Amino acid sequence: MALQWFPGHMHKALKEIKESLSQVDVLIEVLDARIPFSSENPEIAKLRGDKPCIKILNKYDLADPEITAQWQAHLESERGVKTLTTSSDNPASSKQVMGLIKTICAHKDVQHKVIKAMITGIPNVGKSTLINILADRIIAKTGNEPAVTKSQQRINLGDGIVLFDTPGVLWPKLENPNSIYRLASSGAVKNTAMEYDDVGFYAADYLIKAYPDVLKANYKLEDIPDTEIEFLEAAAKKRGAIMTGGRVNLHKICEVLLNELQSGKLGRITLETPEMIEVEKREIAEAAAKKAADNAKRKQRFKDGSLTPDKQARKEKRNEKREAQSKRMKKNAK
Structure with a gap:
């Protein structure tokens, strides 16, 4: 599946990240806890080299906690990587970032030199909300639409830490086709970039296999069908997504499924292990x-x-x- 998503400002942002990375002491990459691999920018990994990195699994409240623990162990097996889980409904979890930055940079003489950290993350992963919590004030514009931050800025967090904020950057080529669907299912890719039906079928197929009981409970089904089309037809009847003549409105039920998945209404779900x-x-x-x-x-x-x-x-x-x-x-x- 082809998807064009690398506009000019993202080329510029990636160039700025490359130029600034040598100046910072630690890199912070914000990931979506529901899709830690698919929301991890491989271009950033190439640029990072051996620089210390904190990978923040944000939106933890929406993700399956058991699988998140697996991801933390997996990510921390890489040299120089530490992980934290955060969520917008628990600001205290985000404040742990400051302490971890200081621990990682404990070798620096902070009395004479500030700690410089750079924060990155793909669009709509919650980076701006995290920055506002760390700064205790509204610094970064937030929103449900991807690519809110447009240019790099420096933020004094106090306590001897300066944060380099960067625009959300996607990458020009995605090797894993499944990641496109996971990004769309989580809301990281704009709704206008892909067909709801296409993404909805992918999400339904995964949920049937990984979370059948969740679907049964949420859509009041006695049994879960074997195929995504059968499930969507059954769910459409329960939710009234029916057109004139009794035909199933597949676009509507796919939209319902994706909205409920993204909002957390379906429960704590992770889309990859x-x-x-x-x-x-x-x-x-x-x-x-x-x-x-x-x-x-x-x-x-x-x-x-x-x-x-x-x-x-x-x-x-x-x-x-x-x-x-x-x-x-x-x-x-x-």
Whole structure:
């Protein structure tokens, strides 16, 4: 599935991040706790190198707590990475960030030099809300629409810490196609960028397998159908998403499902696990290797040309003549 989402201001933002990263002591990356992998910007990981990093699993109140614990262990297995869980309804959890920054930068002489931290995160992940909590004042504009912050700014948090805020940056190429759907299901990608039906079918398929009891309870179903279309049709009848003539309004029920998923009405749900991602990474690597091998074969066929048996025989005969002639010339030269 192709999706264009890398406008000019994001190119500029990524360039500014690269230029400023060398000046900071610690990087803070805000992730969506429901999709820690899909909301992690691989471009930032490339730029970070070995700089200390705090990965904040925000919107923790919307995510499955057991899977979040798995993600924390998985992320902290990487050198130099620490994790925290935060949510907008629990400001105290966000305040832990200040303490962790100081712990990580304890080697610095803070009496003479401030600690510089940079905060990044994809659009609509809750970065601006977190900044306002840390600063104890309204610094960053917040909103449910992605890409609210447009330019980099520096914020004095007090207590010897200066924060470099950056615009939410997505990336130009997404290797894992499942991540596109997870980003859309969580609301990180604008509703206008993808078809509700397409995303709704993906979300329904995942929820049927991972959270069947949640769907049964929320849509008052006795049993969960085996396929996403059957589930959506059953849910539509329960929610009145029916058009004239008794036909199911699939767009409407997909919209209902996604809105309830994003708002937390369905409960605490996580859309990916570390185990799922490892499997997908292997599949992507295998597909990439196969594609590379197929390309190599095509190039070789192009190089060899499309030869019929007669043409191949004539080519071999010409090569034999050239080889014989080369031997004679070497012999005469002696």
